[in-house]
Amino acid sequence: MRIHEIGEFGLIDRLTQRLQPPDTSVIVGIGDDAAVTAYAPGHHVVTTTDMLVEGVHFRTDTIDDRSLGYKSLAVSISDIAAMGGRPRHAVISLALPVAIDVERLEALYEGVRDVCVAYDTHVIGGDVVKTDGPFVISVTLLGEVETGRALLRSTARPGDLVFVTGTVGGSAAGLDYIEHGKGLDVSPDTSDHLLRCHQRPEPQVRAGRWLLASGGCTSANDVSDGLASELNEIAKMSGVRLVVQAEQIPMHHAAVSYAKQRGRDPLDWALFGGEDYQLVGTLDPAKAGDVQNLFAKEGLPLTIIGRVVEGRGVTLAAPDGGEREISPKGYNHFAE
Numbered sequence: 001m002r003i004h005e006i007g008e009f010g011l012i013d014r015l016t017q018r019l020q021p022p023d024t025s026v027i028v029g030i031g032d033d034a035a036v037t038a039y040a041p042g043h044h045v046v047t048t049t050d051m052l053v054e055g056v057h058f059r060t061d062t063i064d065d066r067s068l069g070y071k072s073l074a075v076s077i078s079d080i081a082a083m084g085g086r087p088r089h090a091v092i093s094l095a096l097p098v099a100i101d102v103e104r105l106e107a108l109y110e111g112v113r114d115v116c117v118a119y120d121t122h123v124i125g126g127d128v129v130k131t132d133g134p135f136v137i138s139v140t141l142l143g144e145v146e147t148g149r150a151l152l153r154s155t156a157r158p159g160d161l162v163f164v165t166g167t168v169g170g171s172a173a174g175l176d177y178i179e180h181g182k183g184l185d186v187s188p189d190t191s192d193h194l195l196r197c198h199q200r201p202e203p204q205v206r207a208g209r210w211l212l213a214s215g216g217c218t219s220a221n222d223v224s225d226g227l228a229s230e231l232n233e234i235a236k237m238s239g240v241r242l243v244v245q246a247e248q249i250p251m252h253h254a255a256v257s258y259a260k261q262r263g264r265d266p267l268d269w270a271l272f273g274g275e276d277y278q279l280v281g282t283l284d285p286a287k288a289g290d291v292q293n294l295f296a297k298e299g300l301p302l303t304i305i306g307r308v309v310e311g312r313g314v315t316l317a318a319p320d321g322g323e324r325e326i327s328p329k330g331y332n333h334f335a336e
């Protein structure tokens with residue numbers, strides 16, 4: 001069905017019908033000039049916004065519409081997670097080419113509902129406009145964090161240990177698989193994992209909450225542009241140098257085995273690929289053991305990959321003792 005058959009308001013009705021009912025934090029939800037929301041006492045509001053543009057962040061052959069809906073919010077939930085917060089309310093704006101099928105947008109909103117249910121988040125509004133350009137999805141997400149407790153990029157200190165949650169490189173491996181992997185003999189387990197990493201990333205809200213609660217996390221960032229870029233952000237904003245051991249960087253065996261089939265180094269995907277939406281940051285060395293025990297007890301993977309020293313920049317250390325500078329190369333929208 002074409003959008004002109006139901007009009008702007010018909011479309012909004014059809015899409016918002018797919019969402020979960022609001023909770024008591026939504027005082028005024030979808031339907032009025034603006035939404036009114038309540039946040040828990042003793043908390044600050046955490047706000048983040050990101051756009052996804054067809055041709056830049058996705059194509060119809062790289063992701064299905066329902067996963068795209070899921071991922072559109074997941075990338076913003078990840079930013080709230082990196083602040084140690086809880087996601088609460090989302091605003092979604094769509095710039096729509098007139099020829100786009102309503103059924104595609106309905107599927108997109110099923111994915112939005114899936115991720116909202118999984119992360120206890122409510123869509124409280126949005127906007128729809130037509131465009132002669134590409135399909136654009138813009139998401140603004142509001143969350144909450146205990147007053148004065150947000151995890152920052154700017155507070156790592158010499159002596160701290162560097163950690164990363166989960167595994168990295170899987171999303172870039174997944175995109176490579178979609179674009180180049182079809183003729184290769186890849187096991188279903190491997191392709192399932194790689195596709196999931198790229199199409200259905202799971203933002204690390206629980207990890208962020210435990211990092212905050214532990215009192216041992218001295219800085220955090222989420223991995224959108226690649227580990228190299230995110231580590232450099234922490235180094236720059238904290239005025240320190242991070243020294244990372246290459247062989248400690250956690251990569252899933254699916255990404256490692258697929259890289260071998262492609263004749264690629266999986267470390268390049270981990271460092272420069274991006275869209276992993278894991279958390280990277282630093283721990284107070286006196287509390288790092290407790291944080292590791294806590295994460296083990298909660299079944300949340302966390303790996304120590306390096307340490308913080310005086311200076312500026314990021315060093316990648318190899319097992320043979322060799323060291324090289326890792327520039328903030330990664331996904332950069334305006335790189336040459």
Ligand SMILES: Nc1ncnc2c1ncn2[C@@H]1O[C@H](COP(=O)(O)OP(=O)(O)OP(=O)(O)O)[C@@H](O)[C@H]1O
Nearest residue numbers: 047048049050051075079082221222223224225331
């Ligand atoms: N057009 C803009 N106007 C004002 N601030 C901006 C603009 N674009 C980005 N920023 C701000 O710059 C900072 C860094 O943004 P950036 O988008 O690099 O971080 P991120 O969202 O964590 O990364 P990514 O977009 O790769 O997921 C954020 O505080 C962001 O709000």
Ligand SMILES: Cc1ncc(C[n+]2csc(CCOP(=O)(O)O)c2C)c(N)n1
Nearest residue numbers: 055056057058059224225273274275331
């Ligand atoms: C079709 C297609 N081509 C390339 C990519 C890879 N990609 C796009 S944006 C980005 C960084 C995160 O975005 P941002 O910095 O805007 O948050 C990455 C790694 C993709 N996902 N789909």
Ligand SMILES: [Mg+2]
Nearest residue numbers: 049050051224
């Ligand atoms: Mg951003």
Ligand SMILES: [Mg+2]
Nearest residue numbers: 079082222224
């Ligand atoms: Mg971020």
Ligand SMILES: [Mg+2]
Nearest residue numbers: 224225331332
């Ligand atoms: Mg980016």
